[in-house]
Amino acid sequence: MIMQNIWHKNAIIYSLDVETFMDSNGDGVGDFQGLIERLDYLSGLGINCLWLLPFYPSPNRDNGYDVMDYYNVDPRLGTLGDFVEFMDRAREQGIHVLIDLVVNHTSIEHPWFQAARTDKNSKYRHYYVWSENPPQDDVEEIVFPHAEDSIWEYDQQAEAYYLHHFYKEQPDLNIANSEVREEIRKIINFWLQLGVSGFRVDAVPYLIKEIGVQAERHELESFLSEMREFLSLRRADAVLLAEANVSPDLTCVYFGQGDRMNMLFNFYLNQQMFLALARQEANPIIDALKSLPKIPKQAQWLNFVRHHDELNLNQLENTQREEIFQVFAPEEAMQIYKGRGIRRRLPPMFGGDRRRIELTYSLLFSLPGIPLLRYGDEIGMGDDLSLSDRDSVRTPMQWSSGQNGGFSTSDPEKLTQPMISQGEYSYKSVNVAASQRDPNSLLNWMDRLIRIRKQCSELGWGNWQILDTGEPCVFAHSCEWNNKTVIAVHNLADKSCSIALKLDGSYYLDDLFGDHQYEVPGESHTISLEAYGYRWFRLNPIKP
Known part of the structure; x- marks a missing residue:
């Protein structure tokens, strides 16, 4: 029973965006019915946990992370009924589901913000962080320096500046406000009642920043414990997975004494791993593991090679980043955010060298913790550097060599993102159908890797x-x-x-x-x- 309640200690997690995974109705956008059709594939691969990127109604200024409604599904992707059907089918396949909890900010089009900007006396005014004379020395706080030059934006209707660490279309929520905390608990409870096994909590360090709010840092951090307590009381085996790209000495803020986040992305080890791969030396991995603190027994690290964002290298020294760039991203177009990261998938970074690809995923699956696969990793999907920013690694899943890679029957120009249709990583040569027919394919190798990993509980528990x-x-x-x-x-x-x-x-x-x-x-x-x-x-x- 104890092992069942901490299933996340030995999970195989697969990350996907519903809108780029499988289109069931030919409108060019992936949807929940399409995802349901592919659950057999995921179960057959050995996946026992899915992490779904945001699927809420959104203007899509930031890949769905600008949420307009926390209690619904983007109508392009389906309905709440489709979501419930998906949850039922996933449960039948023994697959846990994590969804994104994006509560450090909302969309500027969210009704809360619309009420806040138009009425100073509205309770929603205090859902956000305002200032009439904000500080100007905030350049280091900007998440997207290529797009924004401040974390404060003046709003004509409100006659004040509002705080936004991300895009100006994403005003920060005021976590110091008890009413905002109560709203977040309602959101958590709503999706728990629909069967999810937990939440990947977006940008947690920004959720607890004290900039512009009337609260001390420790008061904001205490909300992480409140979230965990609320979650666990309603579903004992539910988990919180934190996106927190912080140095090892700060991870205790997020794990707490085992009473805060259940899991953290291991950003520090990820960055040192790429330094080791670039140098062809083991020391960066060894030093990273030695630097990580001992974590609570029921907590877990989530290791990854790549995910839906850039390969973030911000915790490395400038000279170390340059070493990685020279080997894996020598051209400026391959880099992103003023040299902070790399916007490529793994196979192109390795020049398609199957030996290095296998080595890296073998390393990922054997490192202490649990592994994350991004959709398409199992077939060796590539990237499209002609697309802007992070979109280069967000192209649709390649199922076959047929029309639109089997992703959709729509006209190509209607696709939510262009397919990779040219070059070495074209869907015509890199796809699930071809991989399944080839006994020596990366997909069949990955299938073996997952089966072996599931026989080695020591790697997750030991x-x-x-x-x-x-x-x-x-x-x-x-x-x-x-x-x-x-x-x-x-x-x-x-x-x-x-x-x-x-x-x-x-x-x-x-x-x-x-x-x-x-x-x-x-x-x-x-x-x-x-x-x-x-x-x-x-x-x-x-x-x-």
């Missing part, structure tokens, strides 16, 4: 330890749980090598997964690795 390899390019670690141990070894370099692990002689290494059929390690625990090679083992006792 205590990890870094193993000395004697080779700077090789990262090796173990995870132990319930007297069982899994060991993973990854060669980050473009040269083959051999290492000898210093292990107890009363144990032997049993091969679980790898890039080649290698010789079985002998009593010396010597392990051979090809260039970009990887191997997983279970440590078993030698019977007398």
Whole structure:
């Protein structure tokens, strides 16, 4: 029963945007009926948790993160009835569903803001943060420096400035206001009643910033505990997943004592992992893991390679970012937000090198925590750098080589986003149907990886330890749980090598997964690795 209530400790999460996944009615926009049609595919792949990007009614200034109505579905994507049907089908497949909770800001078109700007005496006036003379030294606070030059915007109707850390069309909510907190609890309860297993909480550090509000930092942070308590009282196994791109020393704010966020995206490890891949050296990964604090027993890290935003590198030093850019994004068009990140998917970053792609996902799935896949990762989808900003990695799912990649039967110009139709990553050559027919495809490899990962609960539950390899390019670690141990070894370099692990002689290494059929390690625990090679083992006792 305890394990059921903390299912997130060993989940395989798959992230998708309903509007770019599958179109059921030929209008060019993905929808919930289309998603329902593809649940068998996701279940067959071994996915047991879906994270859905915002599907609420929205002007779509920021990919749906500018919400107009927290209690409904964007009519392009379906109805609440379609959502409930989707939840029923997902439950039948044993798939948990997380949805985005976007409550650090609303759309400027939300009725709350419309009431706030037109009537100073409206209660909604205090749902937002206003100032008649805002400070001007706020450049470092701007999330989108390419589009905004301040976090304050003057509103003619309101005759005051309102706070917005993101686009000016997204006014920040005032979390210090108890009525706003109550509204957020209502939103959480509404979607819990419709069956969701929890929420990915958007931009949590901005949710608890004290800029312009009448509250101390600790008072704002306490709302994270309030949210968790409210959630858990209504559904014991529901979770909060925080998007918090912060340094390791600040993660305690979000995990608390196990009474705040259940999970955090591991941004710090993600950025150090790409530095390690660029250098072909294990030390950045080792240093990152050693820098992470011990987290509460029921909490969890969510590891990822790429998601729907840019590959954010803001926690690295300038010279480290440049190292990554030189290897993975040498052209300015591949970078975003004044050199803060990369707007590419993984396969193009690696020049299509299957060895490096496999190495990276093997590493992702074996790191302490749980893995996240972004839709299309399993077939090696590419990007479209001709699209603006983050849209380069938000192209529709490629199901087949047919019209519009099997995503939609509409005219191509009506698609919510253009298909990748040219080049190496065109839907004509990279798609689910072709991948399923090819026994050596990335999709079939990913299927094996997921099956093996689900047999290795130690990686989600266990205590990890870094193993000395004697080779700077090789990262090796173990995870132990319930007297069982899994060991993973990854060669980050473009040269083959051999290492000898210093292990107890009363144990032997049993091969679980790898890039080649290698010789079985002998009593010396010597392990051979090809260039970009990887191997997983279970440590078993030698019977007398």
